[in-house]
Amino acid sequence: MDPMDGGMRYTPGSSDKDWDTAVTFLPASDNKKLEKKRGPGKVGIVVGLVILAAVLALIIGLLVWHFHFRKDLKLQKIYTGSLRITNQVFVDAYENPDSTEFKDLANQVMDQLKSMYSESPEMSKYYITSRxxxxxxxxVIAYYESEFAVPxxxxAAVDRAVSSLSEMYSNKIRRVQQGPLVFDHVVxxxxxxxxxxxARTSTRFAQHARSSAEEIVKSPGFPDQPYTPNxxxxxxxxxxxxxxxxxxxxTFNLEKNCSNDFVRVYDSLxxxxxxxxxxxxxxxxxxxxxxFISSRNVMLVTFVTNEEENFPGFRARVTQISRESPEIACGGKLSGSSGIFxxxxxPSYYPASTTCQWDIEVPDGKFIKLKFPKFMVSTGSPNCPEDNVQIVGKSTLCGQQPANTMVPVNSNKVTVVFKSDSSQVDRGFxxxxxVFEPSDPCPDQFQCDNKRCVSLxxxxxxWNDCGDSTDEKNCKCDASMIQCRNGFCKPMFWRCDSVNDCGDDTDELNCGCKIGEFKCKNDQCVSEKLKCDGNPxxxxxSDEEGCTRGDICQASTFACSNGKCITKLKPMCDGQDDCGDNSDESNCDCGKKAYSKSRIVGGQEADVGEFPWQVSLHVxxxxxxxxxxxxxxxxxVTAAHCxxxxxxxxxxxxxxxxxxLGLHRQKEKQLATKRYLKQIIPHPYYNAYTYDNDIALMELDLPVTFSATIQTICLPAATDVFPAGETVTISGWGATREGGAxxxxxxxxNVRVINGTVCNELMGGQITSRMTCAGILTGGVDACQGDSGGPMSLFxxxxxxxxGVVSWGDGCARRNKPGIYTNVPKFRAWIKEKTGV
Known part of the structure; x- marks a missing residue:
């Protein structure tokens, strides 16, 4: 609430009758006393001069403070570091800060640090203490904090001086009262x-992982309550x-903004x-x-929170791994005609300060083709000075590379070296x-300019199968293809679909409408059956213009509860009250993924909680x-055919x-919420032969409690449309290949909405206005058996x-055969009537 709303306030134009009767105005005995005086008088002049003098004194004081005394203001600066003591042997007592051995060596190190800082003018003047x-x-490696009070x-000058310590004190001997310390590697x-x-409450823990057990690290209060603020x-x-x-x-669930709450992991103590x-x-x-894996036998985890927005937190397991373990082994000699490394x-984060070298050799007379299906290697600049993969004699890669990045090597031998520095790790590669024949890098295939090989x-x-379109250049099209002026060939069924598929509009020239089609004002052709069907x-x-609907909003608008019609595209839940009665912003507690990510063929595993509205129906x-x-x-909501x-x-x-509900793995049903059904309502006009009106409603026997893994998906407005090319997401546990389990x-x-005219031609005229087509026409990504009834969601x-609701298709992920989905906006009124939602 605005603070101004919290107390009494004046309302302009109010006519409070109590005011007239409750307040008495006393008459003035001398009207002259009510007249405005002509001058300030002597007293006023004196008061004005005093005020002016005070203001001038304040300004002068501020200027003097700024230019003279402000230099005495100090900033607290804390520097952390480590140094290696080469003439000491580590003993177990050094793990205990309360032991005599720890305290004795710590005092020597602190004296040493004081001596080091005294040799630098930038540090000696401002140094306070070390811990x-x-x-x-x-x-023995000593880890310390040093505090300075810096004007x-x-x-900046002190920062530079502290950073230069590693150069100043490398392999030098310093003697202190307790005895000599030989040290190097100061950081x-x-x-x-x-x-x-x-302002924050500070807590420290020390834990030692043993071979026989794991240590647990968790945020304060986890899992019973959110982590504590500040x-x-x-x-x-x-x-x-x-x-x-x-x-x-x-488990890891923190606020999304790392400026507020965050976890930091260090390869240090x-x-x-x-x-x-x-x-x-x-x-x-x-x-x-x-x-994360450390490069040594130590690691530091820090957790910082601010005063608000506290979340469930995290839990982690700490185990130790032998340096000889295959889990972290890398490099070696590889031979044979193919292999993986x-x-x-x-796919988790690689360790810091790591070097791996693979020496690859294939049979004589063959060349080597390297491919990187996944590549995420941390970098701070384009020339890869930090972490990188070097293909010796060829190139150096870093950052995030496109999937299946390929590097051909015109030799039967190659060395690949992976290096990571001491900070900022990533998931790796x-x-x-x-092998390939030097004379035939793509046997029985076409070689793209980018060296990729595709089927003839x-x-x-x-279709752009190469990725660089070289498989579609300089083509001579047959009669079943559109010959674009720019040399490309495109499928004939894309002609005159109002989409510039050629890139030069060749496929959209000289287009006229067929018998039974309506010509839009923009020269687009749509079926006569679609005119005045409530959908633009x-x-x-223009197919909805001139249609008699009384006072009902045109199909291209959103109908508000107050009768107002909104022409804005997708006004629902966009954070703006377009209607004036907030009806376009009501029922918006939906469609939010609880977490930071049909018949699915060619997809990938979803994250837990990524689709909290997804339900698995079991007989x-x-x-x-x-x-x-x-x-x-x-x-x-599910499909009627189910x-x-x-x-x-x-x-x-x-x-x-x-x-x-809330299920992720089919074998972990015990972790999900199970409900039985009270009633099933299939659409009354569902057609089992054509799959038209393929939608049904299910009422649960008991309501569910929403959680991180169970949420509602938003329902679209009845007037929502999904244009061709729009990206939508399909999800489910169906078969991952046609005929598969x-x-x-x-x-x-992710798939794309397919143009309705194109889709209807591809599917033999079986598409109605209550269906939406989506897919990848090149094939490879689609819904499949077992995904029916699941969501096609739009972000x-x-x-x-x-x-949409997953409905039907011609096989799974076939070329030029998109998936067919029930168009949910067409059934919005029916859903409201039956469920009240």
Whole structure:
């Protein structure tokens, strides 16, 4: 609430009758006293001079303070660092900060640091104190914090001086009162100011992982309550000598903004940016977990929160791994005609300070083709000075490369070297190698300019199979193809569909409408049956003009509850009250993925909670049969063809079904919420032969409680349309290939809405206005058996809307055979009538 609304306020133009009767105005005894005086008088002049003098004194004081005294203002600067003591041997007592051995060596290190700082004018004047945080093996590494009080404007000079310590004190001997310390490898840098705010509660833990057990690291209060505000927590993690540490987050759910709440993981025992492996916030799914491996037997985890927006938090397991373990081994000699190699710990984060070398040799007379299906290697600049993959004699790769990046090597030998520096790790890469004939790099295939090999059958078929369009250049088209003026060939069924497929409009020239078609004002042709059907099939909406609908809004507008019609495209849930009564912003608590990501062929596994409205429908005591979508705490939307009886099973009976909400893996039904059905309502005009009106509603026997993995999807408005080319998402547990078995884990894929005229021609005239076509016409991505009833969702206004219901198709993922989906906006009124949603 606005603070001004919290108390009494004046309302202009009010006529409060109590005011007239309750207030008495006293008459003035002398009217002259009410007249305005002509001058300020002597007293006024004196008061004015005093005020002027005070203002001038204040200004002068501020200027003097700014230019003279302000130089005394000091900033608290904390620098963290480490140094290696080469003439000491690590003992177990150094792990305990309360031990005599720890304190004695810590005092020597602090004296040493004071001596080091005294030799630099930029540091000696401002140095206050140092604190040793920990020791570790190697011979002995000391981790410390040093505090300085630095005048404003001098902090940059001190930063440079501290950073130069590694050069000043490399392999030098310094003697202190307690005895000589021989040290080298000094590293120091300024501590992130977010890590030492006095407003935060600070907590430290020290844990040592042993071979026989795992240590647990979790945010304060987890899992019983959200993490605490304004807190700073550190975990110093150790392993035995000869081991490294593995940190695996099985739950990670923080605020999305890393400026507020975040976790930092260091390859060190003190928070130095030089050893910062990663800073993370938001949500990471257990199916795609965060896993880090240290380069040594130490690791530091820090957790910082601000005063608001507290989330469930995190839990992680800490284990130690032998340096000889195959889990982190990399490099070696590879031979044979093909093979695979990956960065350490792939697909999780590779360790810092790592070097791997693979020497690949194939039979004499052959050349090598390297391919990187996935490539994510951290980099700070284009020339790859930090982490990189070097193909010796060819090229150096870093950053995020396109899938299946290919590098041909005109030799039967090649060396590949992967290097990571001490900070900022990433998920790494997977790579394959195979041989090819020097004279024939693509046997029985077409070689693209980008060196990719594609089937000869896709040459000049209208599809960009190469990725650089070289398979479609310089083509001579046959009679079944459109010959574009720019040399491309395109399928004939794309002619005159109002989409510039050629790129030079050749396919849209000299177009006239066929018998039974309506010509739009923009010269687009649509079926006469679509005129005045309440849906703007013409892109300019001209097929809906002149249609008698009384006071009902035109189909190209949104009908508000107050009767107002909105012409704005997709006004629902966009955060703006376009109607004036907020009806376009009502019922918007939906379509939000709880977390930071039909018949699905060619897709990939979804993250846990990525589609919290997805439902798995099972016939009781059997496996998954169909999908559905949650639209309220009691109602689901599915396909009508899923609930049609057959000779063996009464699919139309509610008692046949059980619904699993919040399910991710089919084998983990015990983790999901199970509900039985109260009633099933298939659309009364469903046609089992044509699949027209293929939609049904299911009412649950008991309402569900919404959670991170169970949420509603937004329902579109009756007037919403999905233009050709719009990206939509399909999801489900159906078969991952035609004729194959169902997927054990929820799958997802992005497809595009296909032009209705093109789709109708491809599908033999079977498409009605109550159907939407979507897919990838090149094939390879589609819905399949078992996904029926599931959602085709559209992301708009920061929410997912139920654009369609998986209905039918001609096989799965076939070329030029899109998937067919029930057009949900056509049934919005029916859903409202039956469910009230």
């Amino acid at each position: 040793v945080q920990a020791f570790s093996e190697g011979s 404003v404007g001098k902090d 120091s840098s300024a501590l992130d100011t977010r890590l030492f705010s006095k 807190s700073f927590v550190q975990w110093q993690l150790r392993g035995d000598p000869g081991h490294v540490l593995k940190l695996s987050f099985d 003190v928070a130095m940016d030089k050893y910062l492996m990663a800073e993370k916030c938001g949500f990471y799914s257990p199916s795609n977990p965060l896993t 990956t960065s350490p710990n792939f 997977s790579a394959t190698y195979e 059958s896709v040459r000049c078929d209208g 099939d013409c892109k300019d909406g 009781k005591n059997t496996a998954h049969v169909c999908g559905a979508s949650v639209i309220s705490d009691r109602w689901l 609930v049609q009886d057959d000779a063996k099973i009464k699919y139309a009976q509610p008692g046949t079904w059980e619904a699993y 169902g997927a054990p884990v929820l799958q997802k894929a 708009t206004n920061d929410r997912m809307f139920l654009a």
